[in-house]
Amino acid sequence: MWKKNPVLFLVLALAAIMVGPIVTMVAPFATVNTEADRMACVKPYTALELAGHDIGWCEAAAEAAEEPKAGTNPFKPDPATMKAGKALYREHCSGCHGSDLSGSIGPDIRDIGIEDADLFTLIYGGIADSGMPGFSRLGSKRIWKVVTFVNNR
Numbered sequence: 001m002w003k004k005n006p007v008l009f010l011v012l013a014l015a016a017i018m019v020g021p022i023v024t025m026v027a028p029f030a031t032v033n034t035e036a037d038r039m040a041c042v043k044p045y046t047a048l049e050l051a052g053h054d055i056g057w058c059e060a061a062a063e064a065a066e067e068p069k070a071g072t073n074p075f076k077p078d079p080a081t082m083k084a085g086k087a088l089y090r091e092h093c094s095g096c097h098g099s100d101l102s103g104s105i106g107p108d109i110r111d112i113g114i115e116d117a118d119l120f121t122l123i124y125g126g127i128a129d130s131g132m133p134g135f136s137r138l139g140s141k142r143i144w145k146v147v148t149f150v151n152n153r
């Protein structure tokens with residue numbers, strides 16, 4: 001049969017060969033860049049960002065862009081804030097100050113006696129030329145939660 005119909009053979013052979021590339025190269029497009037994959041908060045870069053300014057993780061960057069809200073702590077030590085503050089502390093501070101704040105690389109900060117506004121400034125900007133980094137990238141809200149946790153636990 002194939003001897004009599006080489007063109008049909010060629011077409012069928014090509015079709016058979018194309019199955020592989022279609023499955024491996026085309027099919028994945030159905031599962032990437034779906035609605036669920038897209039991040040709602042991502043916006044196009046501004047001219048400043050394109051010029052090389054820090055492009056942070058979108059939400060944190062938006063918050064951090066605000067001036068540090070030194071002054072009044074907007075949070076009360078309610079259970080939700082304390083829980084959030086503790087989680088943030090665990091993630092960002094415990095590596096240096098220990099999970100119970102008693103210190104390791106960094107000093108013991110269990111009873112520092114630094115009031116909220118000053119503690120905010122310290123965490124936001126860090127301590128220059130020391131091992132204490134600044135955390136402005138977390139944004140004001142998260143920093144206030146850490147402050148609330150450290151001073152009320």
Ligand code: HEC
Pocket residue numbers: 089092093094095096097105106107108109112114119122123127130131132133135146150
């Ligand atoms: C990379 C390690 C490191 C991380 C992470 C870190 N710290 Fe520190 N921290 C230090 C060091 C080191 C010092 C001491 C700096 C100095 O005065 O020489 C310090 C100092 C401090 C002080 C001042 C203590 C005092 O007695 O004056 C506070 C308060 C503090 N850190 C809080 C935090 C909080 C809250 C976080 C998390 C948001 C954090 N630190 C994350 C290393 C760290």
